[in-house]
Amino acid sequence: MTDWSIYFFAEKGRWRKETCSYQKLYMDKQKELLAAAMKLFVEFGFHGTPTSKIAKEAGVANGTLFHYYKTKDDLIVALYVDIKMRMAGCLMTGLENESSIKGKMKSLYLSTMYWAMDNQYEFRFIQQFHSSPFLSKVTPEEIKDQATAHLRMIEDGIAQKIIKPLPVDFIYTLIMSHVFGVYQYLTTNEMDAEKRKAVIEETFEMLWNMIS
Template identity: 55%
Template sequence: MDKKQLLLNAALKLFVEYGFHGTPTSLIAKEAGVANGTLFHYFKTKDELIVALYVDIKSRMSAHVFENARGHATFKETVKEQYLASLYWALDNQLQFRFVEQFKNSPYLAQIAPQEMEASLKPFYDMLHKGIKDKIIKPHPVDMLFTLISSQTYGINQYLIAQNLPKAKQHQVISESFEMLWAMIT
């Protein structure tokens, strides 16, 4: 396993536990099992490490959602598959999810270029536009719809983590909450 990845893994774990500034680079290096200087060999500064970690996680998340939710028979099924894929990813990657939330509520977010954000959102916006054009979804602004959908995903994830239900029950909550979501936007 290469040391860059070891450093990212260690950083993820420690950042979630102690926060960005509560985690010294020395501890990250120690946890990764590499020398102090190696961290700065791969990342020029601590900030660069934090941003790199965010970008890394985001790309993995997008890849997962994209793979598990392409082309379904009906529009509703397509949306549902994306909702499910997002939630299952979040459940299986809680550290990553919590890191992303911490990052989004931190001043580091400003270091992500706006066009990069937009690019990653585009597929979802296009999908929502199609749903409106076909009169399946209510004609609200797509960015408002997107905000509602993602905040609900976030909320249900929080709920599932707090409750710690068995797998079957989890699936039921996710399904039910999707129907509620669907009722909201149609």
């Protein structure tokens, strides 16, 4: 009945047998689990998404989830760390082109906003996680770690007397809150790419007025 063939999957660099009938892109089951969990958590909340549904959505057996993550809570925290890392990787690009503090700050702000718009599930998951009791399961150092680039920039700005002399993490918090606010506005009010760009540019100037 089933027709077996051999396929080569470049991502892993190894051969694999797969049925012809549902040949599909090979991806680590672990990654599929994270992707499924993220989607369902955002849509139905941490409660409201049983592990069984996550496994099913990931196309994986129930037990596989618990092979990779000892508990459901572990999965949630791991997902948070994963998304945070992927985000941090995206925000680094394009920074070196700018020389001024304001230019660098703007570059970072724009990257953050566009990343949020392009990765809405990821962004909303982080938002949900941040205002949930799970946040306390991640150490403050782990949270700040991904933000060192931002923090150092703010420090420089303060040293050059361009940015208000306030605690760096305070300014960082205000920036992030601003990003959340702008994100919320952009997603609840539909608009074309041009208008959206204008809003993002304008809100950066507002932000800059606030902290400089």
